[in-house]
Amino acid sequence: MRESVEDAVHHAVVAVAAAALVALAVALFLLWRKKRVARARGGAAGGGDGDGDDGAAVAVAVAQALPVIPLADVERATDGFHPRRVIGQGRHFTVYEAAPGLAAKRMRPHLVLGEPGGRRFPAAVRSLAVPPHPNLAGIVALSEGPGERVLIVERASPGSVGLDALLHGAGPPHKPLPSWPERAAVAAGAARGLAHLHEHGVAHGRVRPRNVLVDPAIAARGPYDVRVTDYGLSTFLHDGDDGDGDGRLDARAENDVYMFGAVLLQLLTGRQWDGGRLAHWALPLIRTRPPALAEVLDQRAGEPADKAESRLLARTARVALACVANDGRSRPRMAEVSAILDDVEAAYRRSDSTPKGEENGGEERFSGCLLGRSRSTRRSATLLRLPV
Incomplete structure (x- = not known):
């Protein structure tokens, strides 16, 4: 003994x-x-x-x-x-x-x-x-x-959970669903992680809510409690179900942008991607002028607090719209997406002022960056087709 x-x-x-x-x-x-x-x-x-x-x-x-x-x-x-x-x-x-x-x-x-x-x-x-x-x-x-x-x-910080669990009620007990400011922080953090990968020549290949790890205490602890994980594995596993059949880095990066748009739609609506059916339902509502936000937004997170927040949510929705454009050449780069979502996150943190540029053509300035005619002349015919 x-x-x-x-x-x-x-x-x-x-x-x-x-x-x-x-x-x-x-x-x-x-x-x-x-x-x-x-x-x-x-x-x-x-x-x-x-x-x-x-x-x-x-x-x-x-x-x-x-x-x-x-x-x-x-x-x-x-x-x-x-x-x-x-x-x-x-x-x-x-x-x-x-x-x-x-x-x-x-x-x-x-x-x-x-x-x-x-x-x-x-x-x-x-x-x-x-x-x-x-x-x-x-x-x-x-x-x-x-x-x-x-x-x-x-490893992510202790207590981190996948974004899918956080959005669909499988997160920590007694933790309310993420608010709009928290969702903005999650979107901006994930975009920064992906943009960093693309900057250094690596495509993620598996952009999914479950591969975005979130600390539930994000609102209290700042923007760096979001981590993108499981990147690049398809480069040597040859798992073709996540890609578009093209081995070029730029093509894989374009697919990352597409699936990040899918993550944004899930953050905004609180719904599952469901094989792309979410895009078929949400995109026509987002394309309207003004966007039909009341029909798109996750009601569990509450209604926008004011017009300023409505504009921020509309801006995020249009980022998602640009990302899921089927023509890869018309999609923005992750660096562009990250810069805009950083602005949205910063606007939420500036609670004592109106986001810069929103009063005078802020929406036009954004639309020109990602949705201008020069970037896609066939958008209405391509937006709703899913990648092969």
């Missing part, structure tokens, strides 16, 4: 020590990576021509820096991938708590043994490395061994 107790204590001490070592190694790596990225940014700024060399150099520096952690260390940190460490299940990965602020995403065995997921794993994961961002649950390391492929990723 005494020996069994001693063995249990010994194993516990070893597990804690292993977790601490993994956490220390990753912390040191993040510090080193931050310095290396800063050096790369400085070098690119000094020698580039101002046409994107900075972002490319930073992306390359980060990709080269992505470390490989020994599988034995990951196994120790997860208690041998023990079921009690499981914090999430997906079609391709099982997610384990690994260390403070980190999770281990273990690829399912049939994908490891199959082609191309397992064999392309190291190079493909390195291509997904981007500089850290507060609205992104980034990939910080990888690990592999016989029959094993593992991603080490950042």
Whole structure:
């Protein structure tokens, strides 16, 4: 009996020590990576021509820096991938708590043994490395061994839930549904995370409400409690049901924009995407002048408080309208979408003033940015067709 107790204590001490070592190694790596990225940014700024060399150099520096952690260390940190460490299940990965602020995403065995997921794993994961961002649950390391492929990723703040759960009543008990200011913060945060990915040459490929993690305390704790997760996995899993059949980065980014528009529609209406039926119902109402907001908005969040809030919600609805345009060339870039949603979020935070430009042509200024004739001459014929 005494020996069994001693063995249990010994194993516990070893597990804690292993977790601490993994956490220390990753912390040191993040510090080193931050310095290396800063050096790369400085070098690119000094020698580039101002046409994107900075972002490319930073992306390359980060990709080269992505470390490989020994599988034995990951196994120790997860208690041998023990079921009690499981914090999430997906079609391709099982997610384990690994260390403070980190999770281990273990690829399912049939994908490891199959082609191309397992064999392309190291190079493909390195291509997904981007500089850290507060609205992104980034990939910080990888690990592999016989029959094993593992991603080490950042975790969202404790208590975070998927946006789908928050919108449809499966979130924390006694937590009211998100208000309009909270939804504006969620939309802006998710857009910033996606724009950061696109800036560094990575398409998400799986933009869904469940892949937007939200801290329910967002209203009290600021705009950085929103994180986009599970990005880029289709680049080496070749899971074609989320894409449009085109391997080009710009085409995949256009599809990200489309599905982000779907997320916006779900935030505005409180309804499920339902295979695109939501777009068929909502878009004609949004296209009217003025938009038929009373019929579109989620009544559970309450009516707009005043005309200023109505204008902000109409602006967000028109962003969604622009994003789901079927012609990829007519869709805005995520950087444009992020800039406008940042303005909407900031307007909500300026409770003591009217959003700039709303009195004198604010809607026209916005429409010219995303919905002008020069960006789409066939919009009425393409808006309601879903991507192939």
